[in-house]
Amino acid sequence: MADSDVAEARPATGREGAEHAQREESEAERADRRWNELMQEIRVAQTGVQILFGFLLSVAFTPAFGHLSHTNRLIYITTVVLGATATGALIAPVPFHRLISGRSIKAQAVRWAARLIFLGLGLLVATLTSALFLILRVATHDGFVPWLVGAVVAWYLACWVALPLWARHRYTTVPEEPAG
Numbered sequence: 001m002a003d004s005d006v007a008e009a010r011p012a013t014g015r016e017g018a019e020h021a022q023r024e025e026s027e028a029e030r031a032d033r034r035w036n037e038l039m040q041e042i043r044v045a046q047t048g049v050q051i052l053f054g055f056l057l058s059v060a061f062t063p064a065f066g067h068l069s070h071t072n073r074l075i076y077i078t079t080v081v082l083g084a085t086a087t088g089a090l091i092a093p094v095p096f097h098r099l100i101s102g103r104s105i106k107a108q109a110v111r112w113a114a115r116l117i118f119l120g121l122g123l124l125v126a127t128l129t130s131a132l133f134l135i136l137r138v139a140t141h142d143g144f145v146p147w148l149v150g151a152v153v154a155w156y157l158a159c160w161v162a163l164p165l166w167a168r169h170r171y172t173t174v175p176e177e178p179a180g
Contacts, residue, residue, distance in 0.1 A: 031106035089120030
């Protein structure tokens, strides 16, 4: 019996079971839907991180780069490496899918792709934070920069983590299990 046959033979439980029953979709259909949803989400993040990464790469070839202090160059290098890793993590689901396509493991691919996207978004926050820190250090030379960057990071976390978690908690309904 194939892994997908075993997955379909097992009854869904909890929140996933309620979603499965509500949508009346097979395990394979659900994996396909979730994969398509992930690909739509990733398109937004990929575009942004690729533009940012391209910009970061071009900075080293500007005349002003030669005037950066040693500390600012280290921040720049850190930012570029973070951007490269974020780009890699956010693009990774595409070759992952290509390499496992036709192997009847889409549900597992969805889980791995979701993890890679989550990792990529974390690296994107780090890249944005580092880039903002460098730009504000160079532009202002002021002591308020870490505070301003900290406020922006708090905003990212509020929008990207706190609000979705609050909404998930507030609006998710879990059907009561029948008494036994």
